[in-house]
Amino acid sequence: MASRPTKGSWDGASSARRPAIDCFWVLVVSPIEVIIQLMPLPETLRRQPQRLVLIKALTLVGVIGWFDHVTGWEWSFFAPFALPIALVAWKLGRRLGFAYACLGALISWVAHIGGNPYHTNGGFAVAVLGRWLYFAVLAVAVAALKTKRELDRARIASLQRAEELEREILQVGDQEKERLGRELHDGLGQTLAGFPP
Numbered sequence: 001m002a003s004r005p006t007k008g009s010w011d012g013a014s015s016a017r018r019p020a021i022d023c024f025w026v027l028v029v030s031p032i033e034v035i036i037q038l039m040p041l042p043e044t045l046r047r048q049p050q051r052l053v054l055i056k057a058l059t060l061v062g063v064i065g066w067f068d069h070v071t072g073w074e075w076s077f078f079a080p081f082a083l084p085i086a087l088v089a090w091k092l093g094r095r096l097g098f099a100y101a102c103l104g105a106l107i108s109w110v111a112h113i114g115g116n117p118y119h120t121n122g123g124f125a126v127a128v129l130g131r132w133l134y135f136a137v138l139a140v141a142v143a144a145l146k147t148k149r150e151l152d153r154a155r156i157a158s159l160q161r162a163e164e165l166e167r168e169i170l171q172v173g174d175q176e177k178e179r180l181g182r183e184l185h186d187g188l189g190q191t192l193a194g195f196p197p
């Protein structure tokens with residue numbers, strides 16, 4: 001897992017660019033780290049019933065929404081919404097992941113409707129729309145990652161089967177060569193034995 005860079009580790013990063021780097025870290029790298037951490041989970045998720053995953057994800061969304069409401073706008077908890085969205089998108093597909101993305105944005109909106117720093121409703125709506133977009137992209141990305149993983153597994157299984165067939169063909173070819181060699185040797189040996197010296 002990638003660790004967060006220290007202050008001096010970004011080549012040429014000025015203090016003016018630091019907020020942009022932090023924003024990139026929170027919006028892009030953190031969800032990718034969550035996805036990477038989820039990679040061992042697909043085997044566990046595969047065995048769990050779909051309803052159980054939905055209930056767990058719904059509970060997570062509720063708990064995260066409550067923390068988001070309690071902490072206020074200054075300590076927003078919108079990034080952890082990525083976990084239930086990723087779980088649902090991985091186990092149940094893009095559509096339900098997208099539905100959970102909408103649910104996460106809705107709960108985030110409800111959590112901050114009374115205490116946001118925006119002076120207009122339009123500014124707050126744009127902020128919520130940005131969160132929804134982040135969640136939706138995450139759901140699509142996780143579903144695409146799952147699809148790619150399944151295709152890779154199928155490709156590996158196909159290649160392994162082709163290798164097995166190739167070994168069988170080579171084995172059958174070697175057996176046939178040995179059989180033909182024995183027949184030629186035995187047939188030629190009998191023919192030569194029939195000639196007088």
